[in-house]
Amino acid sequence: MKRPQIKTSLPGPQAKKLIKLDKSFVSPSYTRVYPLVADKGKGLWIQDVDGNIFLDFTSGIAVNATGHCHPQVVKAIQAQAKRLLHMSGTDFYYTPQIKLAEKLAALAPGRGAKRAYFGNSGAEAVEAAFKLARWHTKRELNIAFFGAFHGRTMGALSLTASKTVQKKHYNPLVPGITHIPYAYCYRCAYNLTHPKCGLYCVHWVEDTLFRTTVPAEEVAAIFVEPIQGEGGYIVPPPGFHKELKKIAKKYGILYVADEVQCGMGRTGKMFAMEHFGVTADVIAVAKGIASGLPLGAMIAPAKIMNWEAGSHASTFGGNPLSCQAAMATIELLENNLMKNATRQGQRLFKGLLELQKNYECIGDVRGKGLMAAVELVKDRETKAPATDWRSRIINKAFAKGLLVLACGENSIRFSPSLTVTAGEVDVCLSIFEEAVKEVAE
Ligand SMILES: Cc1ncc(COP(=O)(O)O)c(C=O)c1O
Secondary structure, X not given: OOOOEOOOOOOOHHHHHHHHHHHHHOOOOOOOOOOOOEEEEEEOEEEEOOOOEEEEOOHHHHOXXXXXXXXXXXHHHHHHHHHOOOOOOOXXXXXXXXXXXXXXXXXXXXXXXXXXXXXOOHHHHHHHHHHHHHHHHOOOEEEEEOOOOOOOOHHHHHHOOOOHHHOOOOOOOOOOXXXXXXXXXXXXXXXXXXXXXXXXXXXXXXXXXXXXXXXHXXXXXXXXXXXXXXXXXEOOOOOHHHHHHHHHHHOOOEEEEEOOOOOOOOOOOOOHHHHHOOOOOEEEEOHHHHEOEOOEEEEEEOOOOOOOOOOOOOOOOOOHHHHHHHHHXXXXXXHHHHHHHHHHHHHHHHHHHXXXXXXXXXXXXXXXXXXXXXXXXXXXXXXXXXXXXXXXXXXXXXXXXEEOEEEOOOEEEEOOOOOOOHHHHHHHHHHXXXXXXXXXX
C-alpha cells in the first residue's frame, strides 16, 4: 500500500520561501494550522512544492468529494472551458446552469416542483436562504445553534456561533437571531442524558423560548446543520430533527438545512438530513458539490422560492465551469461514491472505535459515513477538553504525512474524498495511532 513520503524537513526549502512571501502579501486572517504548501493532487494524495507526498484526509475541508483532479471532472471542466467560460446567469440563460438546477431539484427530497439559486460558496448559499426566508415569510426573527458555522459574510456570520474570533469587531450584525443549544449529547447543555431526556433541548424551544422571549409567529426560519460540522462533527440523536421540524411547521417557520459540509453524499446519502427522515424546507449546499470549483446552491420548493426578479442574484454564481464540474461530480456520487462513503466510513469508524479502546484520551468517536471525528479529553470522567493534545496530534500526523483538521474545541475530523480506499483508511488509522501514542502516552 502506498504510504506518505516525507523527504525534507517540514516545511521544506521551497515551502519556506513561499510561506515567507505569503506572510508579506496574503491576508493574515487565514488560519493555517501546519505549513502545507500544496502543488499537485491526485485522488487522496497531495504533493507539496518540495516533492513530499501526503495522504489527505481533509479533502480541502470536505470539498474534493471525488478526490483531487478526478479525470471525469477535469474532462468536463476542460470541455466546458472551450465552449463558454462565463455569461452570467443573472442576466442570461445557458445550458449548464439550467441542467444543474433541474438535477438538484430532482435530487432534493420532497414532492412537488423545486428550484435552485446559485452562488459561489457556502456562505452565499446560506445568505440566499436567509434572504429567501425573510422574503417568503415576511418575518424578521431567526433561530440558529451554538456551535454552528454558516459562513462569514455578514448575514451568514450572524447565524454562525462557532468562535468569537470570527465575530470580534464586526458587530452590530444582523439583528433578530437567537442561538440555542444543539443536541450535543456528549456534552449536553442541560446536563441530561439521551434518551431519558425526552429531547428536552427540542421541547425547550416551544415550552420556554417561544413562551418567554421569541414570539414563534415572528420567526422566519430555523437554520440547522443536519450534522454539525465545524462545531465538532456532532450527530444529533434520532428524533431531534423530526421533533424540531414538527414545531417549526406548527408555527409556519421554515426549516433550513445547511448541508454545506455534510451534504453531497459525504455521509452516504446525498443529503445528510435523509438519515433523520426529515425533509427540510430549504437546503443550502456547496463544498463537495463541484469537486473544488466554487459553487453554492440553495434549493427550495417553487412555492417557497417565489421571490421577484431582481430580489437576489450574483454575477458569477453558477458559472458554466462550476455547473459542469457539479454535473460530473453528481454522476460519480450516484454511480458508486456514495456507496463507497458508507463502506469506507464504516471501516474508518470501526478503526477509530478500536483506537478509543486503547487510548484514554479519545473520549468520543462520532460521525456518519466519511464525516467522522474523535473528541480528545484529558480524563474520560471529567471530559476536560484536551485542546493542546489535539493540536499536537494534528501536527504530529502532518509530520508523518497525514493531513487532518480540527473541529470543535478539542476534536479532530476525518473528511477524506469519497474515492478513499480500504487501504488508504488503514494507512490513515495507523499514522493517526502513532501520532496519538506519541502525544498522549
Ligand atoms: C456548514 C457550513 N456552512 C457554511 C459554510 C461556509 O462555506 P464557505 O466557506 O464556502 O463560505 C461552511 C464552511 O465550512 C460550513 O461548514
